[in-house]
Amino acid sequence: MPTDRILSFTVNGEPVRLLVEPAQTLLEVLRGPLRLTGTKHGCDVGDCGACTVLVDGAPRLSCITLAVGCEGARVETIEGVATPAGPDPIQAAFDHHVAAQCGYCTPGFVMTLRHLFAENPTANEAELREALGSNLCRCTGYTKILTAAREAQAIYAGKS
Amino acid sequence: MSDVRHPTLRAQAIWGERRAGGTDVMDRLHHGRIAAPIVDLRDVPGLDGVGPAPGGGLRVGSAVRLAELAADERVRAGWPALADAAGGLANPQIRNVATFGGSLLQRTRCAWFRSPDFRCYKAGGTGCPAAGVDHPWHAPLSTGPCVAPHPSTLALALLAFDAKVEIEPRGLIEVAALYGDGMAAGAEHTVTEEELLVAAILPPPRPGAVSGWFRVASRGRAEWPLVEVILHLAPGFARVAVGGMHSVPARVPELEAALLAGAPLDPVVATLAASAPHASTSTRTKFPQLARAVEIVVARLGGVPAALPAPSFAPPAVPAPATPAPRGRR
Structure with a gap:
């Protein structure tokens, strides 16, 4: 049975630390335990771009990105784009x-x-x-x- | 749920589904086509980098990203069709993560293989559910029982440039040996679970060589090809590697000979179509597309380079060394 791993990273500037399954995708972690459902689950295979987030400033298809590969990374999602002053x-x-x-x-x-x-x-x-x-x-x-x-x-x- | 290992040594990066950029493995994971543990190559050393190879060639590490390959000035200058193909595949985000080695060793994109509802040769079954279906994605020139075209465009570039690949521990092998003859329907390549694809070695550019890539697809971006060609031409020399038509990356010597002879291509592809093992109403349409694709690349390259005239004088004799080189064991 695969062992869950501890993942530490920042999401929209907030430090996050949680247990993830080894083959869980970044998309699954964002939309599941982190409840950041602004990032959309489209094709699941990297074709459509609906799941695009920024990882260390670069766009990544979160549906084909392993969550454990984001250890220490800076992840930005659509929820972090607008500011209290208004939309981007x-x-x-x-x-x-x-x-x-x-x-x-x-x-x-x-x-x-x-x-x-x-x-x-x-x-x-x-x-x-x-x-x-x-x-x-x-x-x-x-x-x-x-x-x-x-x-x-x-x-x-x-x-x- | 699959386990994922993160080895830090090349010798540990065996036994399992190797994952580099993940653009194939994650697709198969989501379609229930991954049984073995995933071996993530992220931390495995020595697989990255583009650098000189002995004799003036180029060594391309298997973990080099497609976007890096497309942007590399050395590749663009010496092996332009490889750079063009790497920069034209899929979409920018895929190219930012997908690797050279992953492109070479990805599994077939056949919808029947990817569907959990079927169990074809490549999914451990005993038949090909697609074989009786008339579909333009099928490979009419496949000589084996699987009718899916091989998905790797970059393998075509390696064939066109007479490159070799470095497999640990097997050694340096020809691209044709990497893929076999297509008769083994269960696998797309010959790399075993105990082996690791480390790099490709491109020989030095030929004098006067030009090369180019063209893909016939149902949309302009991010689509698998119906037919694609990579041409590598030099005076008296032609390589035509063709995708979408075979179950393994393959050259078409008949087209190469026609280009060198200045002969029309339509009779050549008509002959190929007449003897194609898996020709159907849909796949027959790919043969004229193949001829047009070759013609387009030739036109873009400014024509087939003329063969150099034979020398009109005797080449100078190479002078013997003043002191004979020592012989014997060193």
């Missing part, structure tokens, strides 16, 4: 352009864009589309998402 510019732009319809894919898109704008604030259209190639949406047809992303990018650029 990406979230606001998605709202403004109705880029979220059913909303299931939205947390993944937001986390992917957070990473892109942090890494490459001047990403051009091709780089934007390439970065979003990891995330699937079956409602919007992507046009509204791209419009929202461009608007959010401009707001991010104005802040920096």
Whole structure:
């Protein structure tokens, strides 16, 4: 019988220490014991990007990431994006352009864009589309998402 | 629930389902296709890095991420089709975690194999539930009982570049020996549970060589190919490795000969289709796609490099050394 392991990491800046099963995924830990259900469970095999979170600043598909592999890591989820002052510019732009319809894919898109704008604030259209190639949406047809992303990018650029 | 081991020595990284980036293993775990303990290669030393190989070639560690491989300037300059393929597979997040070795040794992506409702040869069963199904994903040129195409695009690149792979403790072997002839339906490769894929060795670039990759798929990104080709061309030299058509990564010598002769490709693929062991209505459509894919790569590469003219003078004789080299045991 596999032995549970102790996992220590930070989630949205909060230190967390809990027991996890050896083959449990980061997604299962986030949505299960940590009750952070903003990260969505989509395909379960790394195809759709709905489960995207940031691990040490890089986007990761949490459904194919072993939780035990995140020992000491800094994990950021959609719950950590907004501040008490209001939503992140990406979230606001998605709202403004109705880029979220059913909303299931939205947390993944937001986390992917957070990473892109942090890494490459001047990403051009091709780089934007390439970065979003990891995330699937079956409602919007992507046009509204791209419009929202461009608007959010401009707001991010104005802040920096 | 599977157990997961995290060995810190290469000698311990055996007996179980080896996990590197997890893009195949986690998929199979979620489909109930993992029985053995998972052996996570995360902490195993000596599997990463791209560096020079003796004689001017390149050594690519099995744990190198696809994104690293695609961005490596040495790979881009000397073996561009390998970089293009590594940078064009799957999606950015997969490429950030998936490894070179994982791409080479991943299990088939056949939906029948991945489904817990079937038990095919590769899942320990005794038949192929897909064999009687007319589906364009099947491999018409498979010579064995499994009709699933081999999933590794990077294996095609290794074939096209005449690379070798380093298996511990077996040693340096040809890519063809890594995959066998496809008759063993139960496995995609010949690496046993006691062995570990350590690296691939690419020979030095040929003078005047060009190379390229093209994939025919039902959408532009993050989709498995119907047909794909990797071409490596140099004066008087052609390698055409083809995916989506065979159950093992394979070259198509008939296409190589046609390219060198400047002959049309349609008659070649028509002949291949006529003798294909698993041809069906759907898979026959892949043969013209194969010819077009090769033509597209050739056009992108600026044509087949012309063979060098034969020398019109006798090559100079190599002078004998002034002092004969000592012979005997050293």
